Amino acid sequence: MQREEKQLEMFLDNSLSKLKDLKIAIGQMIQKIEFEHETINWPTFLDNFALISSHLAGLSKMLSLEYTPPIRNLTVLPLNLSPDVDERLVQATEGRLPIFAAEIVPDYLRTKPDPSAENRMNLHEAKANAITNEAASKQVAQFNKIVSHVFDLISKSRDEWEMESLHRNVRTETCNQGDTQTLVKAIALGIGLKTNSPMMMQQPRGVPGQVPVQMGSPGIQPMQLGKMPSSIKTNIKSAQLHPYR
Amino acid sequence: MTSENQPIAAMDSLLQASKVNIIPNQEYLLQGSILDVQVQRLLHRLKGLCDNVETAPEQFHDYEACFSLRNIADEQAIHTAPLLLRVRRSNDPADSHMPWQLRYVGNPELGDTKRPTLVRSCFDISCSPSIMEFLTEMGCRLEFEYTVRGYLFRKGRMKITVSKIFRPMNQEPLSGSYLVELSLLAPVGADAVAEDMRVFAEKLKPLVILEKIDHRRIAPN
Amino acid sequence: MGVTILVPYPLDNKKTGPEVVEELSKRLLAMQATQTGHFLVDGDVFESSFNKTKIHVMHNSEYPASVFSILDNGQKQIPLITDLIFDLLMLKVNPIYASRKQLKIESKGPRFELGDFLVKLGSVTMSQSQTFKGLLIEVDYRPCLIPIICWELIREFLQGFLGQYSPTTIPVYFTNSVPNPHHPVPYQKSNDTYQPIDTVQQYLEHFNNYRKQTIALMMGPNK
Numbered sequence: 001m002q003r004e005e006k007q008l009e010m011f012l013d014n015s016l017s018k019l020k021d022l023k024i025a026i027g028q029m030i031q032k033i034e035f036e037h038e039t040i041n042w043p044t045f046l047d048n049f050a051l052i053s054s055h056l057a058g059l060s061k062m063l064s065l066e067y068t069p070p071i072r073n074l075t076v077l078p079l080n081l082s083p084d085v086d087e088r089l090v091q092a093t094e095g096r097l098p099i100f101a102a103e104i105v106p107d108y109l110r111t112k113p114d115p116s117a118e119n120r121m122n123l124h125e126a127k128a129n130a131i132t133n134e135a136a137s138k139q140v141a142q143f144n145k146i147v148s149h150v151f152d153l154i155s156k157s158r159d160e161w162e163m164e165s166l167h168r169n170v171r172t173e174t175c176n177q178g179d180t181q182t183l184v185k186a187i188a189l190g191i192g193l194k195t196n197s198p199m200m201m202q203q204p205r206g207v208p209g210q211v212p213v214q215m216g217s218p219g220i221q222p223m224q225l226g227k228m229p230s231s232i233k234t235n236i237k238s239a240q241l242h243p244y245r
Numbered sequence: 246m247t248s249e250n251q252p253i254a255a256m257d258s259l260l261q262a263s264k265v266n267i268i269p270n271q272e273y274l275l276q277g278s279i280l281d282v283q284v285q286r287l288l289h290r291l292k293g294l295c296d297n298v299e300t301a302p303e304q305f306h307d308y309e310a311c312f313s314l315r316n317i318a319d320e321q322a323i324h325t326a327p328l329l330l331r332v333r334r335s336n337d338p339a340d341s342h343m344p345w346q347l348r349y350v351g352n353p354e355l356g357d358t359k360r361p362t363l364v365r366s367c368f369d370i371s372c373s374p375s376i377m378e379f380l381t382e383m384g385c386r387l388e389f390e391y392t393v394r395g396y397l398f399r400k401g402r403m404k405i406t407v408s409k410i411f412r413p414m415n416q417e418p419l420s421g422s423y424l425v426e427l428s429l430l431a432p433v434g435a436d437a438v439a440e441d442m443r444v445f446a447e448k449l450k451p452l453v454i455l456e457k458i459d460h461r462r463i464a465p466n
Numbered sequence: 467m468g469v470t471i472l473v474p475y476p477l478d479n480k481k482t483g484p485e486v487v488e489e490l491s492k493r494l495l496a497m498q499a500t501q502t503g504h505f506l507v508d509g510d511v512f513e514s515s516f517n518k519t520k521i522h523v524m525h526n527s528e529y530p531a532s533v534f535s536i537l538d539n540g541q542k543q544i545p546l547i548t549d550l551i552f553d554l555l556m557l558k559v560n561p562i563y564a565s566r567k568q569l570k571i572e573s574k575g576p577r578f579e580l581g582d583f584l585v586k587l588g589s590v591t592m593s594q595s596q597t598f599k600g601l602l603i604e605v606d607y608r609p610c611l612i613p614i615i616c617w618e619l620i621r622e623f624l625q626g627f628l629g630q631y632s633p634t635t636i637p638v639y640f641t642n643s644v645p646n647p648h649h650p651v652p653y654q655k656s657n658d659t660y661q662p663i664d665t666v667q668q669y670l671e672h673f674n675n676y677r678k679q680t681i682a683l684m685m686g687p688n689k
Contacts, residue, residue, distance in 0.1 A: 173280070174279055174280060174283040174286070174287075174451065174452050174453070175277060175278055175279050175280060175283075175422065175452070175453050175454055176278065176280060176421075176422055177454075179278045179280070179420045179421060179422035180276065180277055180278040180422070180424075180454075180456075180458070181458075182419065182420045182422075183276075183278055183410055183419065183420055183422065183424040184276050184424070184458050184460060185460070186391065186410055186419050187309075187391070187410060187424070188460035189460060190311060190388050190389030192419055193389040193390070193391050193410075193412060193413075193419070194388065194389045252503075252504055252505065252506040252527040252530075252574070253506075254506060254508055254525070254572070256508075256510070256525070256553050259550055259551075259553050259554065263554065268551065268554070270551075270554070314559065314562055315562075316515060316516075316561065316562045317516050328558065328559065328562070347548065347552075347555075349555050349558060368551050368554055368555050368558075369551070370548050370549045370551045370552050370555060371548065371549045372546060372547065372548040372549070372552070373545075373546055373547040373548070375544055375545060375546050375547075376546055376548075378544050379535070379537050379544045379546045382519065382537050382539050382544055383514075383519065383521070383537060383563070384514065384516070384517070384519065384562075
């Protein structure tokens with residue numbers, strides 16, 4: 001018996017400190033909203049919110065632990081009701097609750113829902129019970145159908161989206177190193193552009209097919225240089241029909 | 246006669262300007278290419294990234310000729326790299342009143358792997374059309390020529406060109422890709438701009454890989 | 467812009483160059499001209515290391531952002547107009563084309579405005595030693611672009627303040643026949659639209675004369 005009491009006390013202490021943390025977090029949140037509602041940004045707001053929810057989560061986790069004493073079985077009894085202002089109560093509640101009188105006790109010590117809420121719940125339960133099994137299963141089927149349809153839509157577009165991004169990753173072939181080299185070499189050094197011909201601008205230079213003699217292999221370049229002019233000469237002589245003359 | 250407002254000889258003021266590094270004579274350069282079929286995507290992206298949103302892309306169609314000047318009097322100089330001079334003009338009849346461009350480009354600065362871009366000295370000189378005859382008479386040899394068609398974008402002081410290189414005589418494209426160049430002209434010591442260029446080039450990945458390419462390293466010797 | 471006529475002012479031994487400039491300045495001021503600063507035209511010579519080709523690189527303070535270059539291969543002259551940065555390029559072209567510092571000439575002096583006319587009194591000096599070579603008077607008639615049309619007017623104006631030293635015929639530069647690239651018949655500069663390069667070419671002719679004189683003088687005593 002004594003052990004249980006001790007356990008309960010420890011539990012209450014823990015809960016109190018947790019509740020205090022929660023209270024502080026809520027207080028800070030309220031303060032932020034009151035005073036900084038013009039400058040606060042979403043990230044900080046959400047951070048605060050996350051703090052509160054983590055406190056709540058911690059609290060409910062503690063309640064669900066196995067060795068937690070079953071507080072459900074305990075009773076809270078109002079021992080002293082008075083219509084006068086109770087200074088100690090004011091202090092304990094930080095000025096929130098000055099009087100502990102008959103009309104507010106049900107609100108503060110309530111363990112069942114509000115009567116009006118309870119009424120509405122009963123109403124809904126009655127309505128649910130009134131439906132026949134057949135109708136209910138029909139509605140469930142319909143609802144399932146709609147949900148699965150929406151699910152299909154979403155998963156289909158997700159697939160498409162993933163396919164597209166996958167496709168994009170696969171199709172990385174947008175540039176070619178070889179082409180870069182060819183182009184840079186051409187404009188910097190004229191490789192692939194040189195005409196091999198001593199003749200200059202505006203002059204026709206052999207047949208077009210011969211022109212792009214790629215000087216890929218540097219070793220034979222001078223030889224080509226030496227060879228080319230003769231063939232060009234004959235070309236020019238023979239070709240009044242040359243398309244570039 | 247007072248001497249206080251004597252005009253200073255042009256050469257003196259130019260040397261002075263060059264001493265205090267206000268002449269933009271350094272070119273920072275990154276190069277890459279993009280396949281023809283993908284060029285629209287690149288243009289689209291550049292349109293979004295660059296300054297001249299309303300007018301972009303500006304199109305151009307130029308002719309460029311590269312001349313070399315060697316010191317033929319000096320036996321030993323024959324084996325050294327010749328001085329390269331480039332002449333560029335617009336092929337667009339609407340630009341016929343525009344000056345031609347004479348361009349001197351020095352060798353890229355080596356040994357600096359940390360620098361994100363290629364750096365080379367560069368003079369861009371507007372000139373009259375007589376430049377071709379002038380250079381020829383000077384003893385310059387026409388090394389090669391090409392025509393180039395493409396699009397020009399600007400981002401701050403950066404210039405981005407996406408262009409297709411054609412052989413001049415048959416207007417046949419040189420490759421199945423567009424040449425992409427990101428360049429900037431700045432005075433000596435303005436190295437901070439290279440970092441801006443690196444950041445910009447990063448935004449074009451993986452569509453285009455812009456790199457510092459040393460022309461001498463890819464050259465067949 | 468306008469038409470510019472450049473005339474040398476012969477010096478007798480009675481007066482020095484600065485004295486003549488002083489006198490002409492007074493005369494111009496008496497004609498209600500206003501002095502508007504100074505001017506400077508200079509010319510460098512770059513000579514090829516392997517043939518006789520010369521490149522004259524010239525500047526005119528009237529066109530401060532331009533470089534006027536004239537390539538002379540002995541048979542023909544090719545003018546080229548560029549940005550100022552061309553000067554830096556010429557430094558790169560060294561030693562293939564080396565600057566002949568001894569042949570550098572400049573003409574500088576006061577600049578006057580008188581109605582539609584511009585008058586510049588240039589004292590010509592050569593090489594780094596600034597040896598005085600003579601006087602070149604530049605008269606610019608600004609509303610007109612065709613030399614032949616306004617020559618008479620300029621001649622009259624020149625007579626007004628140069629008196630007996632004023633030229634009676636238009637300088638030879640304008641009457642030489644120039645081959646026409648678009649037409650078989652050669653034309654004369656006097657009928658053509660005047661351009662800034664024409665001013666520079668007139669200066670070049672006179673500069674070259676001074677250079678020849680100097681070289682002849684230097685060679686003379688030695689032989």
